[in-house]
Amino acid sequence: LDAKALGEAWERQKRMTKPAGALGMLEIISAQLCGLSRQCPPPIPEPAAVAVFAGDHGVHAQGVTSWPQEVTAQMVLNFLAGGAVVNAFASQVGAEVCVVDVGVVGELPHRGGLVPRKVRHGTADITQGPAMTRDEAVRAIEVGVETARDLVAAGNKALLTGEMGIANTTVSAALIAVYTGADPAEVTGRGTGVNDETYSRKIEVVQAVLERHQPDPADPIGVLAAIGGLEHAAMVGLLLGAASLRTPVILDGVSAGAAALVARAIAPEVLAACVAGHRSAEPGHVAALTKLGLRPLIDLDLRLGEGTGALLALPVVQSAARAMHEVATFDAAGVTEKS
């Protein structure tokens, strides 16, 4: 973050016609946007686009969810048809939905709006071996970097993370356990709402995966290759790409939190571009946000993913930036300051 623009931001906020500090967290976000863009006031982050990366997970075979694997592909078609929650929320807040196939198992039809970037047909079962090769992990990251570059080149001034992948909260929990050091039982959640039996199995699977691979947090590409997901890797790339373009990126839920931990291990500066859109009901997400030092803007028990939580936060981030542009100073408005 640029120190000069940060200083200007705090100085300007003091002169705006409102009590000092009265916008709370929004003043922190505004200052971050100034520091990131090196401008005060900062660009208003619109238009914005949510990148929804879809991938499948070999660990689905271990019975960690009650949803069939084909739902990943079916939901991708639902996104393209505009019938999912991410579409409704994006429509409401004026964001574009960009759907990227980075690793769905089946073949998806060529259809407008779908960006075909399949690195492989789903990951391998991480209870049996590595999820993917290091080369595949790097290629999935590159898909995310390219997505960020393309969306920013198209004029977007904010990016949002989204994902779809049946069983991906299992992978997110494993990644978060690696980067927070927390016990798998603490960071594994019920995802889409599994019953007690499946939940116990899910925790055991995460424990087994960590024991088998002993992932080294200092080798983030190795961690992704061993236990990651293709959509997680793509989100890592999106964050790296957005940060390198000084474009703010709003994180969605637990999978985005896991990706942010990995991205930070690659390049700590990435966090300067990150805003935590919401806190999901998944326990691992709280652990991830705490480790990242990010405070979520929305906290309404959402646990859907797709980018829905990030989309609800978008107007908050835009409002914070717009206030810097449009709110008069005490002098200009002829408003007396407090004594």
Added chain:
Amino acid sequence: LDAKALGEAWERQKRMTKPAGALGMLEIISAQLCGLSRQCPPPIPEPAAVAVFAGDHGVHAQGVTSWPQEVTAQMVLNFLAGGAVVNAFASQVGAEVCVVDVGVVGELPHRGGLVPRKVRHGTADITQGPAMTRDEAVRAIEVGVETARDLVAAGNKALLTGEMGIANTTVSAALIAVYTGADPAEVTGRGTGVNDETYSRKIEVVQAVLERHQPDPADPIGVLAAIGGLEHAAMVGLLLGAASLRTPVILDGVSAGAAALVARAIAPEVLAACVAGHRSAEPGHVAALTKLGLRPLIDLDLRLGEGTGALLALPVVQSAARAMHEVATFDAAGVTEKS
């Protein structure tokens, strides 16, 4: 709330392409909107308007704030010029700002956008006597009812509360103490950010006011007349008017919370129309929301008033309603349900 539409809402949410319950608090809001409108899906609450009621307070003479009283009128002019935070946020989320003078001390110029409904030139000092007469309290409530009627007649499908009145957090604290039974020291906050000395005086003033008037919570008009504010009374009317028109109303901060407590004492059904937009940093607001049984949608340490917190919540409420309209069912989208 209409039981049939409520039942339809929960039934429909189960068939939407998302895990059951995955939208958390937004599913509760959607159901409320269905029950309120007697329609499933409910009308999407746009366009929306924030009604900003401005009034002055005789208790300002007791040194409860470090801001001069003329700032109320100056900020009204700032609202009309589009230079306040409420204007920036309203512009971002696509809401109209309606500024109503219900009791500013000075004479305001006739200017486009200002609705002149002055009931009196500020309240009297409530440490010395009643704030206003019962008749004036009723007239201020009527200003709010009429504002709701006019804004809904103009096509608005959601209303938001806003207010401006230097010293009004002192009055809000007194009202909240009456309706929650809490100790004044617990529900009095620092408002715009007063220092320790002023804060102590503010608590003493609230205590003195309650001792002097001994307000009877069962007589809400009497409570408003004794210790209320003109903008509080107008907000009471706005809530009553919105509820009677089955139009949702998003509450802003501590003053709206105080008004909602009074409105509920007049007509308990009013709460069916109320959504708590945010939780402010004022301690009295938490007490009010708890008493009302409302969970705030935004919680970001805002303490500005004007309607700013309610405006940030508007896209959340709109997104909740839009999801009911646009999200496909499992059958329609060809998505397999969980086993």
